[in-house]
Amino acid sequence: MKVEFYGVRGSTPTPGKNTLIFGGNTSCVYICLETGEDVVLDSGTGIIALGDRLEKTSGPINILLTHNHWDHIQGFPYFKPIFQAERDIVIVPGEVDCDDKDAILTQMSGSTHPVKFQQLPANIKVDAEKSQLSHFEIPGFKVSTQRLNHPDGGTAYCLMAEGKKVAYVTDNELNAPNVKHTSWQQWLEFIADADMLIHDAQYIEADLPLKLGWGHSTFSEVARLACEAKVKNLYIISHDPARTDEELLFEEQKLQVEYNNKLNIFCAREGTVVDLAKKNTAQQVKVTP
Secondary structure, eight states: EEEEEOBBOOOOOSSSGGTTTTTTOSSSEEEEOSSOOEEEEESTTTTHHHHHTTTTTSOEEEESSSOOOOOTTTTTTGGGGGTTTEEEEEEEOBBBEEEETTTHHTSSSSSSSSOOOGGGGGGGEETTTTGGSEEEEEETEEEEEOOOOOOOOEEEOOOOOTTTTEEEEOOTTTOSSSSSSOOOOHHHHHTTTSSEEEOOOOOOOTTTTTTTTTOOOBBHHHHHHHHHTOOOOOEEBBBBBBHHHHHHHHHHHHHHHHTTTTOEEEETTTTTEEEEEETTTTTEEEEEO
């Protein structure tokens, strides 16, 4: 199983000299198996580069969305496979609070986009029924779900395949001051013993209390959760758009020193691949087109 990071930024894309190391595209993670089966997690601007790769293939595409906030769907109108005639694309939306589970499509309507979603030649299905299930399967993967603590709702996913467990939990506020869908203990049970946890930590302590209730966690909270759950590798995602490469390197190094020999911790970098089949799962290599 290979996990590839195509977009790791939260809230809004951030091109520029201060984001060259970690990248500026918004959330998109791609998982592919030795058997060739694969899945796409979220559809931020990172999915655009992934589309350049997947348009050269012909198989069905499964996209699991955490929720409909802009940074998780905004790359979809520029995802090349949606313009391929008869290409099968199935989208599982997160369990959002509002009745707009097809927002990934309807963003391409009205006066907001020149090509309307009704004009797309691909066979696109939004499978809203799966977003209501605690367990389901897609080709190659067994999937379990958990509600996110995030404004407007959303869904976290655990994916099991080839004897590996990957938990994708973004955007999520572990210590939300308002009503929580999922408690700390429930998160521990959900991600327990995962080979990889991908979790957002958009904030540092200095961002609080102003941003309490905004739906994100801090670096220290996420590292503590991962350690308690005996996760093998933690990859922090949804980097704050104002967080520079230098600042992210500082936070990463601080956690690596604190959790040395207990947990592999990284701030996720756009354009890297983690091969979970290898003994040293902390190894990262550049994505090849």
